[in-house]
Every structure is written in structure tokens, then in C-alpha cells.
Amino acid sequence: MAPPFLTVLTTPVPGERERLTREVRRRIRPLVKPGAPLPRSSPYPGHFALVRSVVEGLRAIGADFNFNPGRLRELARVVYAPANEALRQAVELKQRGRVDYLVAGPVNALFADESDGVLQFPEIDRLIVAHEWALDFYREAPVLLEKAVACPCGVDADAWKPTGGTDKRIGLVYWKSGDEAFCEEVEQIVRASGLEPRRVRSMHGEHAIFSAADYRQLLDRSAIGIFLSTFETQGLALAEAWSMDVPTLVWDPQGVAQWRGRTFESRSSAPYLTPLTGRRWRTIGELEPVLRSAMADRTSFRPREWVLANMTDAICSTALLGIIKAGAEHPRIVR
Numbered sequence: 001m002a003p004p005f006l007t008v009l010t011t012p013v014p015g016e017r018e019r020l021t022r023e024v025r026r027r028i029r030p031l032v033k034p035g036a037p038l039p040r041s042s043p044y045p046g047h048f049a050l051v052r053s054v055v056e057g058l059r060a061i062g063a064d065f066n067f068n069p070g071r072l073r074e075l076a077r078v079v080y081a082p083a084n085e086a087l088r089q090a091v092e093l094k095q096r097g098r099v100d101y102l103v104a105g106p107v108n109a110l111f112a113d114e115s116d117g118v119l120q121f122p123e124i125d126r127l128i129v130a131h132e133w134a135l136d137f138y139r140e141a142p143v144l145l146e147k148a149v150a151c152p153c154g155v156d157a158d159a160w161k162p163t164g165g166t167d168k169r170i171g172l173v174y175w176k177s178g179d180e181a182f183c184e185e186v187e188q189i190v191r192a193s194g195l196e197p198r199r200v201r202s203m204h205g206e207h208a209i210f211s212a213a214d215y216r217q218l219l220d221r222s223a224i225g226i227f228l229s230t231f232e233t234q235g236l237a238l239a240e241a242w243s244m245d246v247p248t249l250v251w252d253p254q255g256v257a258q259w260r261g262r263t264f265e266s267r268s269s270a271p272y273l274t275p276l277t278g279r280r281w282r283t284i285g286e287l288e289p290v291l292r293s294a295m296a297d298r299t300s301f302r303p304r305e306w307v308l309a310n311m312t313d314a315i316c317s318t319a320l321l322g323i324i325k326a327g328a329e330h331p332r333i334v335r
Contacts, residue, residue: 006065006324007076008054009090010046010083013069046083047107049236053153054080057317072098078328080320082107082128084118094123101328105148106130106233110259112141119144126327128320130234131271137264149323152234152272154316157308160216160243168223171195171291172246174237176202176229177257182284186226186251189288193295195223202237204229204259219244224294225278226250226287230257231266238270238277239311242303248278249290272311277303 044051045068058065069075072093077100081087087108093099105128109115119127120141127148129135138144171190175183187197198218201209215237219225225241225248232238241248250270257266273280278301281290294301309315 003069003074003076004064004066005076005078006058006063006321007069007074007079008051008058008065008067009069009075009079009081009086010044010051011068012086012089013072013075046086050082050107050153053155053313054082054317054320056156057154057313057315058321060314061318061321063317063321075099077101078324079103080324084108084115087118087121087124091121091123101125101324103128103324103327106134106151106153110134110137110233111262112138112144114260126323128323131268133267133271134233136267151320151323152239152311152316153236154311154313155236155239155243155307157243157304157312160219160240162245162304163220165220168221169196170198170218170222172200172218172222172225172241173197174200174202174225174227174229174241176204176227178228178230178251183228185284186228186287189284189291190226192288193291195295198222202229204231215240216244219246222246223298224249224291226291227270229269230255231259232269232271235270235272239272239307242277242311243307245304247294247298247301247303248273249287249294250278250280251282251287252280253282274306276301276306 042048044055055067066074066076079090079099080103081090082105087104090099090102094102102124103126104119104124109119112119124147127144129148129150130152132150135145135148138148171193173183173187173190190197200215200218203209219241225246227238227248227250230253238248250273252269254266254268256263270280279290279294281287
């Protein structure tokens with residue numbers, strides 16, 4: 001069978017020796033550790049949310065692709081590798097003439113020189129960023145800037161779907177940036193508005209501080225969400241709230257932010273926020289009137305409707321596939 005048009009690669013394709021080693025281990029494990037469960041492995045290795053969205057979105061639209069093939073002969077000539085180890089293997093394969101067109105981003109690295117400069121391989125033909133404002137990170141790397149194009153990842157609108165309950169008394173406070181005193185001040189304002197503040201702690205670059213199930217249950221009982229983050233390249237947690245039909249009030253200071261010890265000027269804490277999904281505020285003094293106004297006019301928001309029209313897995317993967325196909329049909333010459 002001929003390989004598909006596209007391979008989504010987040011773990012390197014194993015060589016023959018590694019594949020044999022894995023098979024031997026699989027066969028002897030029941031003898032060495034009888035009854036022991038197999039180690040847990042992610043169905044979407046790499047950045048879970050991004051990889052899940054891309055893979056499930058491509059499946060939903062019936063795309064001609066495969067995901068982490070087990071043999072090199074199953075690898076497509078066009079490869080999307082949003083994980084660094086897989087990207088490095090794909091670069092080597094392109095150098096050997098085994099790959100024709102190579103796509104990376106948006107989670108391989110934020111800065112051009114991050115992760116040992118993994119984005120600077122000349123073999124990379126296209127670089128995906130989560131939103132156009134993220135192009136700012138490459139202003140001093142014109143080669144990357146030329147390759148970069150914006151495309152968000154989607155959400156599973158069937159999983160992130162409200163149950164239809166009407167008893168929504170919670171004001172969810174999603175705390176990702178700012179000190180705890182600031183978060184507590186926000187919670188006091190939420191409480192004064194008549195809602196019960198419930199905190200979700202998050203951090204930039206961390207994905208296991210809270211469970212998706214707990215977050216979903218809180219959103220299902222929330223009248224509104226208040227998000228505290230100094231920057232977002234997309235804001236996937238926001239999109240999940242919108243999919244749950246929860247409008248969001250986003251702290252958007254557009255000032256100095258940090259990522260892994262490096263500082264930069266943030267242009268947005270909610271790149272895809274619209275009047276249908278929420279409102280912005282910049283100072284603590286602005287929050288109370290914004291919150292009261294939003295609660296008084298909550299029916300003007302239609303966040304889930306916006307997600308269904310703009311940010312499902314299928315919609316975002318259709319856009320991604322279109323970008324990849326356009327580039328593969330007219331590949332740039334990379335010097």
C-alpha cells in the first residue's frame with residue numbers, strides 16, 4: 001500500500017533493531033512481570049492538546065494521513081512534526097531525500113534559538129504559529145518569519161459541551177500569572193458580584209496542575225470565567241471555556257511577560273477573543289464594572305456558537321491541511 005499524503009510525526013519512526021527489541025520485550029514481559037499492567041502511554045505523544053486536536057480533526061475530515069507510523073516505508077513524503085525529537089529525525093530523513101516537505105510548529109519552541117535552535121534547520125519548509133502576534137518572536141530571524149503562518153488548533157466540542165444545567169453560581173478564576181494577592185483581589189470582586197469564586201491554578205508551560213475533567217466540571221457550573229495570564233499565543237483553555245458556553249473576562253495587560261526565564265513584550269492574553277466570547281480588562285480597577293456589565297448582559301455572549309463556527313478540531317485541521325497542501329504543491333527553495 002502506498003504511503004498517504006501526510007504523516008503527523010510526534011515520535012521518531014523506530015529502526016529495525018529498535019522494533020525487534022520492543023517486540024522481544026513485549027513477549028517476555030508476561031514472564032518477567034506476570035500480571036503487571038503495561039506502562040501507561042499517551043495516545044497523543046507530544047503536546048497532548050495540540051496533537052489530539054490535529055489528529056482527531058484530520059480523522060474527522062477524512063484526510064489522507066497517518067500518525068506515528070511504525071515503519072519507515074509507511075512515512076509520507078510530506079511530514080508535520082510538532083515534537084522536537086521527531087522533527088530532528090524528519091530533518092535527517094529530508095537530508096537523505098526521504099521527505100520532500102517538512103512542517104513544524106507551533107509547540108516545538110517559542111523563541112528562534114530555543115531548544116538548541118530546533119526551528120532553524122533549513123530543511124523546515126513551513127512553520128506554524130498559533131496566532132499572527134507570535135510572529136513577533138521571529139522579527140530578528142527573517143528566514144523563520146518568511147516560513148511562518150498562523151493557524152490555531154481546535155477543541156473537541158463534543159467533549160467540551162455543557163450539560164444544560166441552569167444553576168450557574170460560580171465565577172471561575174483561572175490563575176496563570178500574577179501574584180497570589182492579585183488573584184485574591186480578583187476573587188473578592190467576583191464574590192462581591194454575587195458569584196462564588198473557584199480557583200483553577202495553572203502555569204505557563206505546565207499541563208498537569210489540574211485535570212481536564214475537574215476543569216470541565218467547574219466550567220459546567222460557571223456563569224463566567226476570569227482569566228489571569230500575561231500572555232497567550234492562542235489560549236486553548238479559553239477556547240475550552242467558550243466551548244462550554246462560558247464567556248470570559250480576560251486580564252490583558254500587554255506588557256512584560258516571561259517564558260522560561262526570558263522576558264518579552266506580550267501583545268495579547270487572548271488572541272482569539274471576540275465580542276461573542278468575552279471582554280478584556282487591563283487594570284484591577286476595570287474588572288468590577290466589566291464583570292457587572294457582563295453579568296447584566298450575559299445573553300449577548302454566544303461563546304459556544306462561536307467555537308462551533310470557528311475553532312473545532314475539524315475546522316482547524318482543515319485550515320492546517322490547506323496550508324500544508326498549498327506549500328507542498330509549490331515548495332519554497334530553502335537555502
